[in-house]
Amino acid sequence: MHRRRLALGLGFCLLVGTSLSVLWVYIENWLPVSYVPYYLPCPEIFNMKLQYKEEKPLLLVTQTQYPQPKLLEHRPTELLTLTPWLAPIVSEGTFNPELLQHIYQPLNLTIGVTVFAVGKYTHFVQLFLESAEEFFMRGYRVCFYIFTDDPTAIPRVPLGPGRHLSVIPIQGHSHWEEISMRRMETISQHIARRAHREVDYLFCLDVDMVFRNPWGPETLGDLVAAIHPGYYAVPRLQFPYERRHVSAAFVADSEGDFYYGGAVFGGQVAKVYEFTRACHMAILADKANGIMAAWQEESHLNRRFISHKPSKVLSPEYLWDDRKPQPPSLKLIRFSTLDKDTSWLKS
Amino acid sequence: KPKCYSLLAIILLTMLILVFFSSGLLSPRSQTPGSPEVGARVKELDHLQVVTLSRMVYPQPKVLTPCRKDVLVVTPWLAPIIWEGTFNIGILNEQFRLQNATIGLTVFAIKKYVVFLKLFLETAEKHFMVGHRVTYYVFTDRPADVPRVALGAGRRLVVLTVGTYARWQDVSMRRMQAISDFSERRFRHEVDYLVCADVDMQFDDHVGVEILSPLFGTLHPGFYGSSREAFTYERRPRSQAYISRDEGDFYYMGAFFGGSVQEVTRLSKACHQAMMVDQANGIEAVWHDESHLNKYLLYHKPTKVLSPEYMWDKQLLGWPAVMKKLRYVAVPKNHQEIRNR
Numbered sequence: 001m002h003r004r005r006l007a008l009g010l011g012f013c014l015l016v017g018t019s020l021s022v023l024w025v026y027i028e029n030w031l032p033v034s035y036v037p038y039y040l041p042c043p044e045i046f047n048m049k050l051q052y053k054e055e056k057p058l059l060l061v062t063q064t065q066y067p068q069p070k071l072l073e074h075r076p077t078e079l080l081t082l083t084p085w086l087a088p089i090v091s092e093g094t095f096n097p098e099l100l101q102h103i104y105q106p107l108n109l110t111i112g113v114t115v116f117a118v119g120k121y122t123h124f125v126q127l128f129l130e131s132a133e134e135f136f137m138r139g140y141r142v143c144f145y146i147f148t149d150d151p152t153a154i155p156r157v158p159l160g161p162g163r164h165l166s167v168i169p170i171q172g173h174s175h176w177e178e179i180s181m182r183r184m185e186t187i188s189q190h191i192a193r194r195a196h197r198e199v200d201y202l203f204c205l206d207v208d209m210v211f212r213n214p215w216g217p218e219t220l221g222d223l224v225a226a227i228h229p230g231y232y233a234v235p236r237l238q239f240p241y242e243r244r245h246v247s248a249a250f251v252a253d254s255e256g257d258f259y260y261g262g263a264v265f266g267g268q269v270a271k272v273y274e275f276t277r278a279c280h281m282a283i284l285a286d287k288a289n290g291i292m293a294a295w296q297e298e299s300h301l302n303r304r305f306i307s308h309k310p311s312k313v314l315s316p317e318y319l320w321d322d323r324k325p326q327p328p329s330l331k332l333i334r335f336s337t338l339d340k341d342t343s344w345l346k347s
Numbered sequence: 348k349p350k351c352y353s354l355l356a357i358i359l360l361t362m363l364i365l366v367f368f369s370s371g372l373l374s375p376r377s378q379t380p381g382s383p384e385v386g387a388r389v390k391e392l393d394h395l396q397v398v399t400l401s402r403m404v405y406p407q408p409k410v411l412t413p414c415r416k417d418v419l420v421v422t423p424w425l426a427p428i429i430w431e432g433t434f435n436i437g438i439l440n441e442q443f444r445l446q447n448a449t450i451g452l453t454v455f456a457i458k459k460y461v462v463f464l465k466l467f468l469e470t471a472e473k474h475f476m477v478g479h480r481v482t483y484y485v486f487t488d489r490p491a492d493v494p495r496v497a498l499g500a501g502r503r504l505v506v507l508t509v510g511t512y513a514r515w516q517d518v519s520m521r522r523m524q525a526i527s528d529f530s531e532r533r534f535r536h537e538v539d540y541l542v543c544a545d546v547d548m549q550f551d552d553h554v555g556v557e558i559l560s561p562l563f564g565t566l567h568p569g570f571y572g573s574s575r576e577a578f579t580y581e582r583r584p585r586s587q588a589y590i591s592r593d594e595g596d597f598y599y600m601g602a603f604f605g606g607s608v609q610e611v612t613r614l615s616k617a618c619h620q621a622m623m624v625d626q627a628n629g630i631e632a633v634w635h636d637e638s639h640l641n642k643y644l645l646y647h648k649p650t651k652v653l654s655p656e657y658m659w660d661k662q663l664l665g666w667p668a669v670m671k672k673l674r675y676v677a678v679p680k681n682h683q684e685i686r687n688r
Binding site: 011024066070079084096103 | 413
């Protein structure tokens with residue numbers, strides 16, 4: 001009697017268990033699929049299914065007054081304003097800020113910014129955010145993503161309406177090169193997990209910098225790069241590309257348009273995802289071969305931008321080094337480095 | 348009792364095995380990562396595909412040396428203005444070839460205008476989008492008069508029969524309706540980009556993928572140096588094409604515009620609807636479809652602007668120094684004779 005009841009009980013439990021598991025499997029089928037990323041240098045496996053927002057309409061503008069553009073003009077001391085693949089090079093004087101504001105404001109865009117404040121670099125966050133509040137994308141919704149290994153060290157900076165800050169904890173590393181290179185991986189993962197739902201455009205900036213003048217919607221584009229302030233007047237042979245053939249970031253002597261800075265890049269969130277993912281793959285490939293590129297992820301960024309040209313290029317106004325004297329061709333420095341003691345920071 | 352037990356045990360075991368199998372089979376996670384469905388999802392990236400350029404050798408662009416010192420090459424809304432010297436066709440050709448871009452060229456040859464087709468198509472074969480896939484869409488009311496022109500590889504011609512109108516102004520304006528109709532019905536399945544051109548023209552020099560972008564217009568050769576007050580916009584507020592004297596960037600020519608199929612559909616639909624509203628209100632814009640095109644492009648900024656190299660008349664305007672190339676030029680014709688027959 002006893003044992004029979006036990007057996008019946010067991011059988012009943014098993015039946016219930018079976019039906020529950022079958023039900024669960026069917027429910028799983030209806031749920032959206034998500035894939036877990038693998039850390040292998042194999043692009044097919046490392047993927048995330050992303051749902052992007054709908055395509056925005058083109059540059060619609062309501063009535064607005066502004067001076068007529070002058071087609072025939074002589075400008076002897078200007079910068080190059082168009083790349084050979086017809087991407088505009090943005091500098092003061094090439095665009096009308098009010099017109100662009102008029103075009104982009106109604107689109108209700110959200111702009112994301114990623115910065116990495118690891119170790120002693122948390123000291124830069126205050127000034128970065130304060131200057132961003134004054135100059136970066138005024139009047140737009142902005143999401144600051146601060147990646148840090150010490151969330152308590154991030155100061156509370158008051159932000160304007162529609163502007164938010166997220167502190168995201170990440171793992172610190174002993175070598176600053178490692179921290180620098182892991183940024184590509186972290187950014188692409190962050191986009192896949194969160195940012196693709198929250199922002200339309202994403203900029204990846206260095207934190208040890210400060211905004212000095214307006215940075216607005218003229219910088220928005222599919223894939224945006226900025227020209228490095230140290231190499232804009234220099235022939236391509238002297239660009240500090242990675243020159244070892246064995247590296248995935250190798251650039252031959254006859255290749256190269258501009259030397260882009262790793263401190264500023266961005267674009268549509270989908271494009272930035274693809275870009276950072278590809279750079280990370282290249283970094284992993286180098287790691288597997290026991291090599292580190294000359295300028296870490298900046299070398300890989302430059303390699304990628306040669307074979308996947310940016311749709312918009314920012315002049316050195318958007319990435320300046322205050323230690324350099326400002327040339328007359330650069331009218332308005334908007335984003336520049338803070339003078340700092342690098343040896344202390346990187347220890 | 349032992350017999351009962353063993354039977355029960357067997358049943359339990361079988362059920363356990365069945366449970367594991369079913370969860371394994373039915374679970375979507377069992378899909379192998381390399382399966383085509385997963386790969387396809389990864390490749391979905393909006394409308395622009397990811398193209399990897401192969402290694403190319405070309406001179407380095409110099410940041411401190413503008414490509415053209417005599418003309419504006421970027422509009423105030425950061426759209427490139429295409430002049431000779433601003434672009435490297437090698438890079439652009441590769442970018443568009445890797446996307447396998449197909450370009451549709453629409454041209455209207457109504458009534459006597461069929462005589463222009465032969466020269467138009469022959470010169471297009473030599474200069475228009477050479478090396479890329481091209482479909483010519485010839486709208487005509489006289490399909491039998493469409494000449495047989497030898498076409499290169501990857502290029503084909505489609506004749507579309509349309510009705511005609513007595514007045515040449517109506518023939519010109521109804522092009523917008525035809526383009527918007529066929530864009531929705533046909534073009535969006537067959538081509539990626541649409542270029543809408545006048546037929547009484549010929550290609551004298553390279554017209555290639557440098558013009559392709561979501562929406563482009565061409566500067567009218569008669570007004571590229573004029574101030575906006577002198578532009579022949581429609582100035583009567585009653586018309587849908589009205590533009591006031593303090594507005595306007597450029598005066599675009601109605602004879603050469605285009606873009607992605609989606610944007611051209613939007614443009615042609617908007618222009619056609621505006622023209623119908625005007626017709627209902629008993630007014631006709633001063634330059635017909637061109638006036639409406641200008642109104643549309645004022646409020647929907649083009650993503651590329653073509654210089655007058657892409658729309659010229661040598662007879663009327665000669666060859667000024669600022670034009671390094673004359674690519675698409677008017678064929679001399681007798682307006683009186685050709686328009687109303």
